[in-house]
Amino acid sequence: MQPLAKALAAALAAGALMLGAGVADAEPSVGAGSSSSTSPGPPPPVDWKPCPEDRAAECGTLRLPVDWARPGGEKFDLAVARRKATDSERRVGVLLVNPGGPGESGVDFALDRATTYFSADVRAKFDIIGFDPRGIGASRPVTCSQELLDRRPSPYPRDQAEFGRLVAYNRELREDCRRHTGAMFDHADTLGVVRDMEALRRSLGEQKINYFGHSYGTLIGEQYAELYGDRIRAMALTANIDHSLGTRDFLVSAATTAEDSFHQFVKWCDRSRSCALNGRDVTAVWDGLLARADRGEIRDPDHPDRALTANAITREAFGTFYGPDWSRLATYVAELDAQTAAAPSGPSTPPNTAREASTAADPFAAVFCQDWRIRAGDYADYARVTAAELRAAPHMRGSPRIHDAVARCIGWPDEVNNPQRRLRITKAPKILLMHSRHDPANHYSWVTNVHRQTRGTTVLLTYEGAGHSVYGRSDCTRGAADAYLTALKVPGDGSRCAAAGP
Incomplete structure (x- = not known):
């Protein structure tokens, strides 16, 4: 991807x-x-x-x-x-x-x-x-309500109730996108x-x-x-892309390769003087940073009133692996790690009523969830696969973008146009x-x-x-x-x- x-x-x-x-x-x-x-x-x-x-x-x-x-x-x-x-x-x-x-x-x-x-x-x-x-793009794009897109819940539900809210949201968003897009959806x-x-x-x-x-x-x-x-x-x-994989194999292999990319970054940083973390225990710095983010102690540099989640940090790292742009990641981690001020206490996202009636292009799920049959039935099933991801990628905590992609299909109908084979x-x-x-x-x-x-x-x-x-x-x-x-x-x-x- x-x-x-x-x-x-x-x-x-x-x-x-x-x-x-x-x-x-x-x-x-x-x-x-x-x-x-x-x-x-x-x-x-x-x-x-x-x-x-x-x-x-x-x-x-x-x-x-x-x-x-x-x-x-x-x-x-x-x-x-x-x-x-x-x-x-x-x-x-x-x-x-x-x-x-x-x-x-x-x-x-x-x-x-x-x-x-x-x-x-x-x-x-x-x-x-x-x-x-x-x-x-310009080929009858899938569009959805911006307000609904803005209130998407976490793709990491912690119990059956949160899983149920994710299912309900995905179904609501699906119907909203179908209504705005028409038959193309x-x-x-x-x-x-x-x-x-x-x-x-x-x-x-x-x-x-x-x-x-x-x-x-x-x-x-x-x-x-x-x-x-x-x-x-x-x-x-x-x-x-291997379009024959089962859910567990797909997610675990994606997590494994994200973790491998993290280790490639650490090796580069250990040997490169241009790395902003050179000379430090990069893995310990990284794990400590995610732990602080879990406690709400890291601020978003672009929005100082907001806490930065560990998931947001791993997603940023994952994006730099594409290049790879390890130097940018090292600088990003070093700057976040240097934060010492208290955690923010205000609301993370102020309401924006001007966006409620607007729409935005959001084609990913319309394509992905019709190409892959992946529908966790309940929280227990979903939690087992998520746990396997975490075991495969303890530092990256799975593959953040691919886990997110899979989470978007939960609650969709079982039948898909183009199932794996x-x-x-x-x-x-x-x-x-x-x-x-x-x-x-x-x-x-x-x-x-x-x-x-x-x-x-x-x-x-x-x-x-x-x-x-x-x-x-x-x-x-x-x-x-x-x-x-x-x-x-x-x-x-x-x-x-x-x-x-x-």
Whole structure:
């Protein structure tokens, strides 16, 4: 999960009769593996116009069904942005991109980041195309009442009563978001995105696409390869999602890799004079800081009238692990640890009546809770899994963002559009999987599980360092991905790139 998010969750759903599996099984006979005589006609082409934000890029929309089971029903506009290949004579094709989330905007990525993220060679040979997945950004976004979002309870209930309040809140928020969003709320899952991407391919008039997916964007790629593998020229997936894990395995593995990232930070701090905590017992300082936060003794530097919770501190640390930006984390911890004043006593959040009638985009749960079947039945069940997380990550206290993601689905209906299952990719070319050994959010075992499930169609390249990003970590990682995308030079399975600096 990318800023994570950029995160994720699970419960094994192996039955072939589940809704998501049943639709997936049927789909290739209509437009994926069928002949042109039975394939649906292409959607109209995107009406490209110069983007208001950057006239060197082109923007447009594609009109698509909200519910692919009812293609003649309600429609929405899929927002798309394109940067044409800078060398038309060497153009290879289109490179569709998803930067993760769920919730990240592919349009924003194409406009704001693509020119510095990808190498000049990739930009020369591909039209880089970003799209906002359904329910996200400018593609009929999921919206909810700001006032309701502002009063979300803790994702760490302490007893059955608090668990019940979390269930009631999640249900209230779900209905509020459905009311503000409309039918899209119930169809924001990744299988819908996959079908949108196939429609975009046909609209572009491309026989085959190239795809680059990061973090949650890898789930889009994996499921596109299942349904439309013969429509892929090349696909590179970084920081991979394993969509076959059960609830406990998912949460415990996420906690384990968050804890590993904490230990990578401690090791760096011990050997680096630039660390603000160098020469101190970093683990003891950290544990002491969280204990003081538990007692309400740490203030939020941005809001001195508020206490800073231990969960807020671990979430901040977790975010720095993505880079990683260990220097920033060390400075943050040192400044909090230096606080000596008494704890705040006033209200933590003053009422804000001006926000009560406003809405805000909040697509995460609409996507995540339709992609994963995770529904703890009661507090005892939830407490057992939470305890396992804490045992796996005593210093990080689990994986804060991924635990939070799982907590958002409690109280939702049991049936989901796209439940977990093992991957079955049969028609795709070789797909490149890339993953950091010390990824803070997506455990390394996730990519090895994906690779094991797709042994005949994937190759795995491991970056031996830390962080959630992979492509731009070193000349080795960038070079391997570029050679694969531009010239279909597949690295040897099991290849490795050495760790670079933070």
